[in-house]
Amino acid sequence: MSSKNLLESILSALSNEVRAEVLKLISMEGPLSFTAIMEKLEMNPKSDAGKFGYHLRMLNDAELIKSDESSGKYYLTLLGQDVANFIYGVEDAVRRKKGDMLVRTSSLTIESFERKKIVDALMREASVPRKLAESISKEAEDRLKKLQVRYLTAALIREFINSILLEKGLEEYRHALTRLGQPVYDVTTTIKNTAFRDFPSPEKVHMLAGDAVLEEYMLLKVLPRTIADAHLCGAIHLNNANYWALRPADIQHDLRPFLDGALSADGTGLSLPTHSCPKSFTGALYTLNSLLRSTSTLVSNSQSVGFFNIFLAPFIKDLDDATVKSNLRDFLYNLNSCVNIGGNIGIAINAELEIPRFLESVKAVGPNGKSDQYSDYYDESLRLLRLFLDVMREPDGSSKPLINPAIFLKVRKKSLVTDKASDCFESAYKLAEAWGSVYFVNQMLPWQQSNVFYNANLSRIDSEWKDWESGTMRVGSMDNVTLNLPRIAYEANGDDDRLIERLRELLELAREALSIKKQILEERVHIDRLLPLYKEEFEGNNYFRLSDSPGIISYVGLPEAVKYHTGFDLSDSDEALKLSTLIIDTMDGYTRQMLPSTRLLTSSITFEPSAQRLTQLDVASGYLKSKDSQAYTEHSNLPLTTAIPLRKRLHIEEFFQQKTRGGHLFDLRLEEPFPTYEVLSNNTRRILETAAIGLFTFTRDYSYCSRCRNIIYGFHEKCPKCGYDGNRIMLYTKTYGKIKPSKTWSTNDRQFALNTQRFTL
Ligand SMILES: [Zn+2]
Missing domain, CATH: 3.20.70.20 (Anaerobic Ribonucleotide-triphosphate Reductase Large Chain)
Incomplete structure (x- = not known):
């Protein structure tokens, strides 16, 4: 069709109100079938069908709509969408001419101004008495008409009402009608500056914008x-x-109900694949990983797993060391990628060097269901812990450390006086020397009670509340x-x-x-x-x-x-x-x-x-x-x-x-040259035996050059190996007790990292 002919057929297609309505309807609701359009336009499917078919043909001939052969539905062509927009514009102009006010509402539609909506909102949101609501809405309407605002939005009307309420001294009502949100400028600033925060992403912008609303909501609505x-x-x-x-801020998980199939990692069992009762070590680790992943949105700071090496010990009984290590490596890589996606949710592993007395005769959950008791798995629990610490010490494929999880190693009396756990201790000291990711828990101090757990945000809970189970498992700050x-x-x-x-x-x-x-x-x-x-x-x-x-x-x-x-x-x-x-x-x-x-x-x-x-x-x-x-x-x-x-x-x-x-940490930030693991061992024992320190850790500073994939101890701005001095050098240390790479440091973290005192042992 020539463009002149097409223009003519478009104009004649528009010359009828039903056809204009059809275009608007499809542009608002998307593709619709013949009968659906008739229904929505309240036409009679029997008597009007012939006439209606004629209207559709005209729209089709003018290339404004097309029908989709497989679904039989009609949709707008690009030209059709343009023409629909044109109709809206004409309608707007007509309404303006008549003196009607048009409002862009929060549900992204355009409606005529209706005073009654203001009355309803005042009564519903702030319990304003009807008579008062009527008079305020009338005043608002008068003033708005005088102003002749061209782009009237629901938000603007609300600001208007709020200022009328303020003028009349009705501050309490105004309070209830407040709109939460951010100035346009702030949102733009967030988009422009998110790159300088932890884990920049479009999702992070979304989170920060949401934070602003919910923080205001808390201060305005939730708290007195x-x-x-x-x-x-x-x-x-x-x-x-x-x-x-x-x-809540954090949670202390109990793995057992997930290992014996009593609970699903996501709660309902509808969102994630599940093993129900895992029959293997890999299955058990998968279960733990999906638990941590799904709970990462349900806490603000951190999650902790109690008795990690005891509850998983039954699953490694028939496996050799190499297999266990390979499974643990997969688990840790998955865990670290999950943590990095989720943002800042830290993970803590509370590990034991012996089976605590209260757990000894508790039935163990293993690959064959509930059998034996945990005291039967003492050797496995130590073997698992040692292999876990060794895998944690291995750098990843590009030579940098795995910084999650934080490991809280609980030292009870028996482990210090027998030799059984000495291999585990040695692995722990070597890990502390390499990356600093071990926290030593002195479980022998009387005020630590029979059980204590620390979380990755360094909160602490113990069994003084009720008993070891109610006090420390499935609770959180x-x-x-x-x-x-x-x-x-x-x-x-x-x-x-x-x-x-x-x-x-x-x-x-x-x-x-x-x-x-x-x-x-x-x-x-x-x-x-x-x-x-x-x-x-x-x-x-x-x-x-x-x-x-x-x-x-x-x-x-x-x-x-x-x-x-x-x-x-x-x-x-x-x-x-x-x-x-x-x-x-x-x-x-x-x-x-x-x-x-x-x-x-x-x-x-x-x-x-x-x-x-x-x-x-x-x-x-x-x-x-x-x-x-x-x-x-x-x-x-x-x-x-x-x-x-x-x-x-x-x-x-x-x-x-x-x-x-509720939480504490003694952070021993040490100077380079860093003591050997033997020196760390002697000092750890001395602190455990002579000082009443419940939680302490050794912190080492190191730098990583991602150009030549090299770790250099201490802070270096320039790589001594390849000479690179750009922004691909990352510094690592503990700031506020947690290991963080410099790309995620806030201003506070940076000051903490660079200015706090370091010791020599
Ligand atoms: Zn380098």
Whole structure:
């Protein structure tokens, strides 16, 4: 057809209202069948069919629609879509001419302005009485008409209503009608700057935009004003604010129900392939991997696997060492790729050097179901642990380390006095020497109770709560509220009583915030069904034991607070030490008072670096003079940037660790040349035998050149082997207790990595 003829047939096709409606209908709803179009246009399928067929033929002849032969449905051609858009434009112009206002709504359609919708929204969202809602909506309509806004959106109408509410002093209603979201500029900035954060990806942009909404939602809707304000002004810091209203911070898994087929890794069993009861070691490791993968969206920080080498020991009984190692290697590669995809969810493995007494006679889950008991697998558990540590020490194919999982090696009495575990110890020291991924847990200290688990975010739980199972398995920290201790000291202005009084007030706020979080999680699990695995029933309880899960109250700036209050340094003054003891005793005492109804734990660990933010807010509030004040001490009770002898640090941290039952770490960052594993061995034993340190680790700095695939110990900007000095050199160290490569360092991480004190043994 010539273009002139085509234009004529298009114009004649448009000269009828039914045909115009057909075009609009298909453009809105997608391809439709003959009868579906008739139904939607409310035509009679019998009497109107002939006439309707004629209309479709005309549209078809004008090349505006085509029918799909296989489905029989009609769809728009590209030309047809253009013409449909043209019709919308004409309709808009007509409406504008008539004085109607058009609104772009949040569901991406265009509607005529209807005042009634404002009345409904005011009543539904903010419970505004009808009469008031009517008068506000009328006022809004009048004002909008006068303004003659060309591009009227639902968001703009809402802003308009909100300002009317404010003018009338109806602030509470305005509060309920607030729209959460980000300015356009901020979203653009997020897109442009995400490359400089951990694991940049389009998904990360999406996450950050969502974070902004949900963090505001928490502060506006979930928490009472007093708590939200305390967070905003920097008296406290709510960790994981973006997910506060959605999920707990971490979880301690129990592998057994997944190994014996009682539970599926994804909860419902509908989303992931499952072995039910794995019959082999590879099957068991697959089950663990899919559990970690599916739970990675159900926690904010980390997941931990308890008794890893004991619960998996029955599966390696008939396998030789080479096979076990090869299976473990596959497992670790899968695990690390899963962790990197999921973002920042850390994985912790809690491993045992002996079978704890309470597990000895517990029935073991193995490839043939439940049989024997765990004490029958002592040798296998040690063999598995040794092979696991050895595989962890091997670099990957391009010579860099596997940084996940973090391994928490629990040392009980028997393993130290017999020789049975000496191979495992040796492998652990070699791993500590190579990459630093081992954390030593002193399980012999009385305050560690019969069982203790640490997680990858360094939270800690023990069996003082009920028993080893209810206290430490299938529970997790709900979240962490950090107290700004220096702020308390500034406010007390030298008065001891005021200091403690203010501390108690903030503890009370933290408790309230955590108890609200518990109620919310209850709702998310049971009513909103957002965390399917947690709801699954197992042995008369839900998989995630929410009522046994602790809330964490942590702190930053202990040395700074004490220095301000007493004028002395914590490391060399009895008076300063006495005050810091009083502060931590008050915190620990407060959490103990809540027993047995509420499980709260004091911790020296924050789940996200918070000191920088709190320091800046103290500057902004005028408590601190200098704009470039150094951030408060975090993750430690003594300043990390000033040189204090190791012996002294150990002695002081000893006291604080037993009072911080929700989390702590003594991080021995060591200078190069790094001690040999034999020296690490001697020092580990000495610390275990003579100091009351529950958790410690050795940290080594190293650099990796991805051009020549070379590891160089210490921090190097230039590769000594190939001379390369660009951005493919990556630095590794522990920042805030976790191994992180420099490409994922935040500003806080960088400062921590470069400025904190290193020791020599
Ligand atoms: Zn190189």
